Amino acid sequence: MKLTGRDAQAFFAKPSREAAGVLLYGADAMRVALRREQVIAALIGPEGEAEMRLERIEGADLRRDPAALADAMKAQGFFAGPRVVHVEGAGDAAAPAIAAALEAWQPGDAQLVVTAGQLAPRSPLRKLFEGARHAFAIGIYDDPPSRAEIEAALAAAGVGEVTAEAMEALVHLSRALDPGDFRQTVEKLALYKLDPPGPVTVEDVEAVAPLTxxxxxxxxxxxxxxxxxxxxxxxxxxxxxxxxxxxxxxxxxxxxxxxxxxxxxxxxxxxxxxxxxxxxxxxxxxxxxxxxxxxxxxxxxxxxxxxxxxxxxxxxxxxxxxxxxxxxxxxxxxxxxxxxxx
Missing domain, CATH: 1.20.272.10 (Zinc Finger, Delta Prime; domain 3)
Structure with a gap:
């Protein structure tokens, strides 16, 4: 199933635990990586990786061992809790192995998160996820974050009240910085406002903004x-x-x-x-x-x-x-x- 717009944003905010997996693809590797990190953290929680409930597989490895993915999704972890298998750098050559794993998936198995570069509309990997009833495909594009996305990032970082002028400054900054730098700026802002507390002002944003x-x-x-x-x-x-x-x-x-x-x-x-x-x-x-x-x-x-x-x-x-x-x-x-x- 293909997700766009509000449906995609809703998925990022709260990924479905009933889905077998999701494909995240796009030309900007940093934007894809940030969304992948967000989805995995939402699925397995902040301690999921430390509790070995996250397994990573390179997309190229599936050509040599196609059954490895299905085995990883069926495996039982030492710690209780939801599990995720992340296939990184997947290409169309990995589509048959991923299709077999999705076909064999049952509730209780690990959920699949696949990341890829830019995929054409006719890409077998993209068509696989877009045509699946229990999996999703989301394209990650180079559009600057919306105001709602910025507000969500601020809330996730623990930033409290933001003045209207400071929000305008953050919107402008989000268009000037790449996603990774902007996220670091938001995290610095959260630490900067610990003392003294209070609404975020334009001066606070300027104090933590990198020099572009x-x-x-x-x-x-x-x-x-x-x-x-x-x-x-x-x-x-x-x-x-x-x-x-x-x-x-x-x-x-x-x-x-x-x-x-x-x-x-x-x-x-x-x-x-x-x-x-x-x-x-x-x-x-x-x-x-x-x-x-x-x-x-x-x-x-x-x-x-x-x-x-x-x-x-x-x-x-x-x-x-x-x-x-x-x-x-x-x-x-x-x-x-x-x-x-x-």
Whole structure:
């Protein structure tokens, strides 16, 4: 049986103990591994592996010994409790052995968890699970986690109340990080909030979030907007070392100064303008953006934006021979110096 959407999420939250097994497949090995870990933990509990109620079999081994899987599922463990057999890295060549094990399965036998890479719709392994009445097939895709999934991850880690602004920050972070890094961040957040206790704030999320390329770019643009010209060169070198393109830096700076201009020129004042930004900005970022807009003012923010637009045109010029990163760095230093000349 094929599970998608809400049905798949419901299965991950509470896997059926009446099913013979489940196939988890997808191109991203980390995403598949995290779901496999979640399902196995739900089926056998946190002490299941320590009590030897989990057995692992490599998918390639089933070609040499097809009966090993059925034997493992029928075996009785030393400790009482549900058992799981995990077949890792299964391919279509393992389908006959897995089909025989599913056919022989009876209530009380170990449940089967099979993980695989990307499988085509006509894959024999995928068709086997999708066509079974007592087994499931779930595709794991590269979509960012939904808000409900993030809330479930927070609850599982023991994180209590989360403010609306902090949740928005976590949603944004989940799209910037790979699943493993995001889960580690949630676990760090749970430990961070042990003392002092209380609702999770944006500051708490920022304190435990890893420094991504995006974070380094934000730090550079903040330095420029706050007039810290001496910091620009080192930050540019760091971004260049991470493989960030000059155009990416320029796009980020242009977007930021468009926001500054919109806030500074709002007819009802900067405080009202920052509240009208889309997407909305929360917490310390909001306060920082408001201070920057008030410091620049509409006229100088407009001049800064024009400088960035001119640099972009120069960057795109076919006759440009200067190193592109140096060209962007020079423009950002000019902006930072402009902010210092009040």
């Amino acid at each position: 390329v995006e974070a380094h770019l934000d730090a550079l643009i903040t330095a420029v907007a706050e007039g810290r010209a001496a910091d620009v060169g080192l930050m540019m070198q760091r971004l260049a070392g991470q493989g960030v393109a000059p155009a990416t830096v320029l796009i980020g700076a242009t977007r930021h100064f468009r926001s500054l201009l919109a806030v500074a020129s709002h007819p009802d004042g900067a405080a009202e303008g920052v509240g009208r930004l889309r997407p909305p900005v929360y917490g310390p970022r909001r306060d920082r953006l408001l201070r920057q807009a008030q410091g620049w003012g509409a006229e100088r923010a407009a001049r800064a934006l024009q400088l960035l637009i001119d640099t972009d045109l120069e960057l795109r010029s076919a006759g440009q021979h200067a190193p592109q990163m140096a060209l962007v760095e020079r423009a950002l230093i000019r902006l930072a110096m402009m902010n210092r000349r009040r």
